[in-house]
Amino acid sequence: MTSIWTIQFQSLPFQPSILGSKHHIPSYVVELRPEVSSSYGRLNWTRRLSLRQMFVLRAIDRSANSGCEDQSSQDETVKSEAETTIIQDPVRKLQGMISSFPPIVFGMRQRMGSHFAIGICIATAFLVMAVRVYMVRKSRYSRPGSVADLVRRGQLRSDRRGISRPLKYDDPFDNPLVKVGKNNSTVEMCGKVYRLAPVTLTEEEQAIHQKRRSRAYQWKRPTIFLKEGDSIPPDVDPDTVRWIPANHPFATTASDIDEDLAQNNVYQKHGVPFRIQAEHDALQRKLEALHSDQKLNKLVIEPGNAKDFERAFKSYSKPIERGEENFLNDHASSSKPPLSESEEMQKP
């Protein structure tokens, strides 16, 4: 339907433009088509209205003029003389369509004006946006190294940094997202309204459930954990023993420290943790023992022993290595024990 109407709309300007622009309208048209000639005045009026669309009209004129030669028009006249009586009804239709023409032209004119205004608005909006973006960027770059700058550069994650922003509402029961209805029968949470129903559980029912459970589940908390194969100590209730398989993935009954020591470790508030201290002390003691026994001097790699470690095929480099060994020996004996010993001592 719409396509038909648009076709008609497009075809409409042709006819009057041809007729209007050609000042030498053939008289036969006037004579043979009284209806068209009578509507000519209207067409003139139409033309007057559509004068501003000269660019359209001219284009049509040209095509019309080029197409119209006297000879052909006369031939057409002959044809039209014969057909006039037949196509009287279509002519009337055309007349009706032409009569509806001026409002369309007027509408087109209006649309032209509004398009221009809309264009200006869009251009202005783009301009404002561009200026705003420019201003924002300018203000952002003004403080390099700020947190926002770090977030923008990907150095910080904005949602994880520091103390997160507190939410704006005051309490979870009464805030813009949670609203209890006027008669307390509904609540609106996050834009959805929920109906509320009162809780019906009474103290008696709770007590009945507790009794039922106490009858159903007879249980004593295990106080001792034993692995399979261990014997139950004499003073322990067998119900309170928990058997842990030896290959349990996460739990083990074996522990390398005793209970008091573990408790002290938990309660310790200051100072070096127990194990670190113990390891340090052990190292210290070992070092002291080494010093006292004068073992340090003996630990030096002796040239004779060093030979054992030498590889046979490196014999050509012997003099150089000898020299190095001498240097090493002197250095080690004067300052510190050799590397192998110190490595050994670091192990607990």
Next chain:
Amino acid sequence: MLSLRFLPTTNPNSSFFHTAPHPPTSFKPFHNPISPKPRFPKPSSSSPLTVRSVLQWNRKPELAGETPRVVVITSGKGGVGKTTTTANVGLSLARLGFSVVAIDADVGLRNLDLLLGLENRVNYTVVEVLNGDCRLDQALVRDKRWSNFELLCISKPRSKLPMGFGGKALVWLVDALKSREEGCPDFIIIDCPAGIDAGFITAITPANEAVLVTTPDITSLRDADRVTGLLECDGIRDIKMIVNRVRTDMIKGEDMMSVLDVQEMLGLALLGVIPEDSEVIRSTNRGYPLVLNNPPTLAGLAFEQAAWRLVEQDSMKAVMVEEEPKKRGFFSFFGG
């Protein structure tokens, strides 16, 4: 019940006070505070910044019970949201201003550090503390977002926990935390492993109260009932439940048990009802707990409400049943 904690110096004019009209009803919607709540209005933009920061929290829950409140979060069945609940309730408590120590007692399969985004900062665990490799304060991982929240993992994933001490180790830990120099924490929340194995026994040993997490399905409910029985046998009487992953649309279609049905089966007081929310998975993967999300999500709000009730030792008096179609205005047809 409620107390307002504000500084007297920032006390605004009496005209600033107004009472929110709350008509007396047969039941109270979520908690039982005094119904007219004295509230501060939001400070205007002209007020100084200091006042604004003080007034950020104009209503605080009142801490009930003795500190430290040692709460074990357990379920029996795995995958119902114990660790998620621990992370979100713990951080909600920290946001409310309470000092919190969360202990991940899941010996072999710890995940709490991942949920909190602290996995790279766990160097020492309780096993190292027991062995004397480090002190307790060195094993506590302080969250940078909320500095009154600390995480303590019980063991490294590949190490074995010596069970020789049983739950004694956790009791020592609680004692050691009580006598800390910077003060006793208000809450010690223990994330219990699934099952009723040695890890469960270790986790519940120091607890005074328990939060049972369950989902509205029969497998989870049976395990929850069993675990509740064990807890009661062990002497933990204060047991409340959180019903997790509730879908009101399925409840409406009678494809899922309602929260009231769950309560009828277990006979436990309700601490919270957490709706199913896709944001939970997203926040888990990000290592950023749900309650810190801005804008807040439905499940995050529910966790915060649960934390509030935990502080006040309160329980729900009404539950959300189904979603109602929102009343639309006259102009809603036009998109208004």
